[in-house]
Amino acid sequence: MPWGGPPRLTVPAWLPDGEVERVIASHRDWIARERAxxxxxxxxxxxxxxxxxxxxAARELVTMLAEEEAEELGVRWSRIEIRDQRSRWGSCSTRGTLSFNWRLVLAPFEVLDYVVVHELCHLREPNHSRRFWHLVETRRPGWRQHRDWLHEHGPELLAFRPAA
Ligand SMILES: [Zn+2]
Structure with a gap:
């Protein structure tokens, strides 16, 4: 099963559509278990x-990645802020301040890397246009997987509060 993908149930190609739905319905529990x-x-x-x-740690990693990637993208940022946002992972102001949620350091490295690259790409494309995503794609072809990881685990991570 592909990572993060939906469960795959193999049915013969000759099965009529209604029948496929019946098979899926009868496998509902199996599908739920696979998803879990x-x-x-x-x-x-x-x-x-x-x-x-x-x-x-977040500041060190983010700064290191931003320095590398800004050079590749030919952009400059003015400041990096590590913040305690409740609902977002990163942002990029028009003045070139990049902000990142410290909890990214608890995510897989590739996910943090994707968020840094995403925000840096906004220095060239300050929107989520097709051109923006194309730019992200050229820098991180696997970005969808990291975005999906954030969709899946983001709420849990954003709700996380350290004890101290
Ligand atoms: Zn964005």
Whole structure:
């Protein structure tokens, strides 16, 4: 089964559509189980995460990636802020301030990398136009997978509060 993809049920090609639906209906429980297997909770333990350390790590990683990628994209940012946003992962102001949610450091590295590249691409295309996504695609061909990861695990990660 492809990572993050829907469960795949193989049915013979000659089966009429109505019959396919019947087969899917009769496999509803199996499909639910397969989906549950694909959605492991992150199980982050608030007792083992220090926000100040996480913020420091986020700043280091984000800055490192932004420096590399800005050069590739031929853009310049003015400031990087690591913030505690409740509902977003990153943003890019018209003045070139890039803001990132410190919780990104708890996501897989490729996901954090994608968000940094996404915001840097906004320095060239300040919208979500086709040209913007094309630019993202040229820099990170696997971006959809990372966006999907954020859709899937984002709410859990955004709700996360360290103990201290
Ligand atoms: Zn965007």
């Amino acid at each position: 297997k694909q959605r492991p909770r992150l199980r982050l333990d608030p007792a083992f995460v220090s926000e100040s350390e996480a913020r420091r």
